[in-house]
Amino acid sequence: MNKISMRCEDEQIHLCGRIQQFGFLLVFDPDLSCTAASENVAKWLDLSAQDLLGTPIAVCLNKLSLAPINFQQLFSSFEKDPLFREVSEVTIQGTPFYLSIHQRGELLYLEFEQCNPSKPSSTKLYSHARSLDAAGENLWFALCESIYHVIGFDRVMIYKFMDDGSGQVIAEKTADDMNSLLGYRYPESDIPAQARQLYSQFIARHTVDVNAPTYPILGRDTGTLDLGRCSIRALSPIHLQYLRNAEVEASASFSILVDGHLWGLVTCQHRKPRMIDLGQRHLSVFLVQYTVNRFLAYQRNLDLQYNKRIKTLELDLKEKLLVNPDIRTVLCDHADPMCEMAGADGLIIYHPEGTYRYGSCPDREHFEKIQQIISQRGKKELAAYQQIQVDNQDGPLFPGVAKVDILNIPRLTLYWFRKAIEAEETWAGNPEKHYRYDTSTGLNYPSPRTSFEAWKQTAQGQSPSWKKRELLFMRRMRYTVQDAVMKRMSEIQVLNEKLVELNSTLDTYSHTLSHDLKNPLSAIKLAAQIIQQRNNLPDEFLKKISGNVLDAVQLMSDMMQRISEFSKSKSFDFTPRLVDPEVLIHKIITDGKKAYPNTAMDIKIGRLHPFLGETNLVYQLFSNVLTNAIKYSSRKQHPQVHIESHKGEGHITYRIIDNGIGIPADELDTVFEIFKRTSNALEFEGAGIGLSVAKRIADRLQAQLQIESHLGKGSLFILKFKDLPKESEEGTARENQTRNKQYHKNTL
Template sequence: MRQLECHQEEIHLCGKIQFGGFLFVFNNSGCVAISENITDLLNRTIDQVLGLQIEDILSLLSQETEWNLAEIERQINGQVFIRFVERIQIDKIEYYLSIYSYDEKKYIEIEPCNETHLKETRLFYYAKYLEEQHDRAWQSLTVLIRQIIGFDRVMVYQFLEDHSGQVIAESISEDMTSLIGYRYPGFDIPEQARALYTKFLARNIADIDASTVNVKGIDPKELDLTRCSLRALSPIHLQYLRNAGMRASASFSIIMNGKLWGLVACQNRQPLHVDLAQRHLGAFLTQYAVNYYLSEHQKINLFNQEVMGAMEIDLKSELLIKTDMYAVLEKFAPQIMKIAEADGLIILHDRGRKSFGDVPTEELHAQIDQSLINHEENLYATSNFVYDIPAHIIDPIIFPGVIRINVQPGSKVYMYLFRREHVYEEIWAGKPEKIFKYDPENNVKFPSPRTSFDAWIEHTKGNAPKWKRSELSFMGRIVQIIQQAIAQRSVEIANLNKELVRSNNALDTFSYTLTHDLKNPLSSIQLAAQMILLKNDISKELLHKLGENILDATRLITEMMDKVYQLSQSNYVAFKNELIDPRTKILSILESCKQQYGVVDLDFRLGPTIPILGERTLLYQLFLNLMGNAIKYRSTIQKPFVEISSENVGNSVFYYIKDNGIGMDLREGVNIFDIFKRLPNSQGYEGSGIGLSIVKRIIDRLNAEITVKSELHVGTTFCIEFKKE
């Protein structure tokens, strides 16, 4: 006994059209197929029509219309599928005549027009309505299409990953039951039907109980009706609608990225024709709604990408700067967990196990490790991991959603993300079971449509919400960042000797400064030594003073030598610029400086921070020095105040750091950015005079500009100009 499946039915080769329409098919030799009801339209026999040329048929249909065959050919033979459409009158009845080319044949379809004419001016208002309701695009679409075609129910039906579908929006008559949220099994719309929905975007059957019309001429197997609006529907589909209590249906395909995403499914309890103009408008508005839906999702995706991207940059920076990789991973674990929408996270390495949020017990976690013992891929993900629950664990909390990241292959360093079990209650439109009937005459089983569409509730356990593609992609990038950082660290170690040589060479940059500025302390030492050697009757007081001078000079030389190395580091390292919002770093520096300098009553004001082009470490060092000075050199007679703001001006971003501290006397010839330069009023504050020199070298390295305005006992404002490119 054979068993037929729905997808085996060649519904595009049925050789029949719906009642009320007329069909002509042509090849290069002339008319090769016509619907047998053509005699009612032309008062000619089928044999008299077969073989005629397309221009002959058009003249017979409407002598009043001037048929421009060259223009018709140009339209229908383009790269994009286009119909030529003309409104004609035959025996005082209005029809839509459409001509198109498909499968190396030309088709003429004729179907009646509805009495209600669509006004072209309404198109603007329909589009405006969708635009105003773009955040509810699908619901708004069902309202508009129901207004246009007058059906009892119009719903948006979204296909899910398992090929089943779910109603996500609808507009219905007041006496109908809502189907929002109802699920439909995938076999309700078989594979070959979905293929046709992808190629032909609008379809209607006016009356499921009306008789069909045979197409005469060539064999039905040679007549592909994929693009035919009048094609008769499968008897199985008609019975399906009949079982659902419907007499008419229409559909508009929702295509996204070339794939069938869903359908606008329309149902009516009484026969009702949706004419060509209505179908074209419905298909247009459906695509309009698709564009708004994609636009909204693109905005969400861009925002999520920005959030993920910022975290990835911070993680990469920390991994390259810090030597303790595990500490960095633990620091970023809460952010990773939040972005991936996980309930818990575990970092497992040779130093132990660190968990965040809600995670499985160690006993259950061990089952995951055991089941994945042979999985060597960097990233493993599932939403339905099955645990073997020991008898002693009563009412366990299980986590079927698991992502395992192999952080460092070969070293058993893993990161796990978990999602708790979610018990799903799904409402199906009838029990989702495929029914077959037996045909004893042909000894074959054939599919039979479901007879019940009453709500059938199914509870699903043992699953977690599925990981989104964006979440898995994000975790994949985390793996790459970690492994790249490890690899880069290895390269850095291999190049350490070269870098040390470059560091030593960089000190030559400061040779002039050292030879010039070291003369003063060396002269002090020399003078003191000469006086000690030459004076025999030197007093104890003078000897003590000379000793203090020697100690002060040697201490100054030591500090200068130590700081020169620090300065050299900011001068030679090759850095990569990126667009950075310094807000987080500024707030971190603020807290650090307040503690360092014991400031508890600081009035700190932070305006908008515009992202700037620079290197993360250098920018941190830049703000650290400027903010540190602003807080350190605070006024002793009024409450300390620091303000940071930014603004866009042309092709630059300006940052201002303003304080009400001790200020500076910027007399002509004074360069506050000279190395070891300290102004007279800075005495009593710790420092070596190298901070602003470091600032200047960083500014030069970033291709920026810095200016300063200051007044003694009033305050100082530094202005930094960063180029946008």
């Protein structure tokens, strides 16, 4: 016959159906009728449990000589906070009790817990808080000291849950005649999963006397009555025997919750029966929460300092990576801080151009085996292991490995290593679990350990675990390098685009020069050939042919000058100042009328507002636009050009209107392209550069240049410049007026 084993984690400790002897329990259904009562009611009252079962809550309270309860307010509190407890002190038949009311599902629980007549009269809360504030790194020891004095137990220890589920005593305060358990390990089975879940929900528990009788709850199926949040719930028989084996008769524990998770326990033990008053437990819970807050503040301060160091390293890495395209070299130069921040013994930078090693690292063969194992376990971008088993008889083991993939193309991966450590672990007794057979149930029950004598074992072949902040640092290294690479790629793309644009412009220059210089060069060549091949040429012929040469040279010179102006318009640097263009515009109009004379030319000049710009660029801009307007309207019978400006919405807008030849509608989109001449302008001299230069200059001035035109009727050029704020306009205007007058004087 096979014996079935019952695991500790299978025991439903919240459905035990029994309570301890220092109080009694009443439970009420949704109709507020007593549905369950503990058997020991008669111990405290002149009533039995049967006298209360089925009785409305108001009648029950009356039988206990208690004041009525405001249920509307009570249930409103439960709705806002399901974990709410209403606690008050009451006296029943001369005995003081704490009355705790809480809700669990649809049931209402009334716990009556005897007050401790020997509880301390002073809590000394301020003194305990000051002690915790001053503890620094010894915070958990200070908490043990405070709770030791609050509850008067023989031993108070901080039991921290480890990553593997086991626990370790990290702080302790004991009576002088007790052995210390500091540093002792406890197996995960000592506090099974369902107990940890219960500790996360109800943070204070205690047992007054492990040998005292417990009492059943009557009136309903106790197998479904949830006692998980009852302070007087009886403990599991297995746990009671565990405490007896540990030679203690009273115990208490307070959950340490950090960021909502069960981080550990304050475990308290006393060799004799001892009651902890509810007020003492509440004070202990407060001190635990106060300590957790101090602990979090301390940890976050450490994290802040750690993050500052990461930030400094990140900024330095980014700066170097943006300047130096050799990522591998930059990372090699930062190997020391990267190894230190990860708490590693060594670092390998794996790159196609070569593998770089820093600190204590595995040899090539050992490293290749580690790579294979990690590859077989998956393709995570970040993977960290406390223990990777690789045989290496010739050198040290590096079971602690963390790797992060930085780039895929080219392949770049960082590997951090930690050496194996040999640590002697002290356990509170042999952690091996034993079972005993119960003939009445036919089950194997887990048997509590009978010995808690120090049991030592040596942990081999593993390294310290990687901390969360160290793994976060590795991720940030990945993002830092990738971000720097993307920025450099973006800059390269911009440079490539500029290079394409410049090459395109250069191609245009080359094409135009090779095409347009053919005619003047042919004229010069022909003239030279005639002079060389013919003797005694008439003076008049020589004068004519030399004139042709000079005309060709002048044409070439003009073309080169305009191309030079076009190229300079892209790279001229300046500081924007307020420019008053009135003097410049008058000079441009005067020169334009001389170049394209027409006695009927009517030029009207309206209000000319100053704007932000640069005098030389402004002169070039208006020269190209105004000269165009004068040139292409000069052959009209009544040519007209009108220039005016107005202010509004942070801009100065200039309008230049002419009644010239206009521009065909289908050519408006290409009018600003270099060497682009409209089909109806071929009778006028020009190279198609003027408007291209004007557009480039407008862009450099951060101005807007637009054109509207109707074929045969004329064109409208609109220029929008930035305006100067009013408070600085007057002084700057006077300064620029002097500068413009000096410029006009020099140009004349």
